[in-house]
Amino acid sequence: MPVSARLRLAAAAAGAFALALLPTVGQATTATAGAAAALPAVHPLRHSNPADDPVLAAPLPTSQCLTQLHRACYSPLQYRTAYDLDPLYQHGITGQGRTIVIVDSYGSPTIQHDLDVWSAHWGIPSSHVEVVKSGQVPPFDPTNADMDGWAGESTLDVEAAHAVAPGAKIILLETGVSETEGTVGVPEMMDGIKHLVDNGRADVVSMSWATSEGQFPGFDQGDYSSLTNLRYAFTDAAAHGVTLTASSGDGGGDSTKLDAAWPAGDPLVTAIGGTELSLDDQGTRTAPDTAWSGSGGELSKVFARPAYQNPVRSVVGDQRGTPDISMAGSPNGALWLYSSFDPANTGWTADGAGTSESSPLFAAVVALADQAAGHRLGVIDQDLYRLYAQHSPGLVDITSGSTGSTGYTAGPGYDQATGVGTVDAAKLVRALAHLR
8 A cells, every 4th residue: 555755765775665655754844834835836745744745735946945934945936947848849750640658556537627827827728638548546545645635646646747748649548447556456457557558559658656676476586477468568568669767766775785676677668767957037047957866776687787778888887777867856946837636725826746746747758759760769768868879969968966865976978866967858869869
């Protein structure tokens, strides 16, 4: 059963990498009680201290977030500047004609309404969210903490993807069994992905969930079949040219053992780590991006180093290394979200969700590249490491910050804190689409 972000981070430190389904708390300095009292329309949130993560009647500009919440909060309009998206939009590259599939247990009953409200606030055209159910999805109960958490995750995933690729269609794939650790809940997700792939309805699939390899039965005995038997949806996606992205985890990485988060550690999946951005109210960087301290990144014990990682063999050795690339994930600089699935907590939040935000952001970049290329790009890791070896300006190296007490430090070139770095979307999309 999903637990709060704080408990998930604790579990990750013990080797159980399950992603946050509720916004991350305790990662940034929180506001004082006095500052919280000055905020407009603060309601009790799904956490114990509303001063930490208030639900607001309207978003605040970054400068006010810093003074009132003691952390940064960002809008999709700031992301447009930070990730150099406007040149793409000016040429009609918005993800039009492409479909991003978001995979979450239970989903959210208000996802279309919430995206409409969110989009209207920022002056962005909304997009139709098609809900596809895999298995028997029970009726939503806002008093059920597990469902409430997954609804929050669904909201984050959909709104983050739409922030970058506003013209793309979104399918929210809801499953009826909550994904936790090991095999629980995963077959329903794999069945749903395969169904959409086989019917030509997926171009990019984003998975903001994870389970450590070590939680699969047989791992300690060197029998990885309980994990590898679930890869059928991924091999099917690769055969159809569908790109898969997954969050690298929120446990800060662990350099002391072989046990990657899956599906991020799968060679057919692009593992997305988390960064921390420093932006002003307009979205201009006031400092270079850094590695987010909570971002996951490990070496797989199940999978050997794929050929595309040969350019970084000196870092990853003989095993598959994660992450591959990184985008915004730190609670100190979270994206503003709107949700109404819980009547007692309707409004705007920007409390951070770790690499759960990073995966849909990058999946949306891939959707832009798919449109620019006029076809699906498939397993994109091959292109990412090719561009890395060519020092492509679309990949922006991150050289500072670190992940966790036993994690990794960012430095020049590829590292397991941020992978090949972050993106300049205008340049990366053109490079991926082979446009001059």
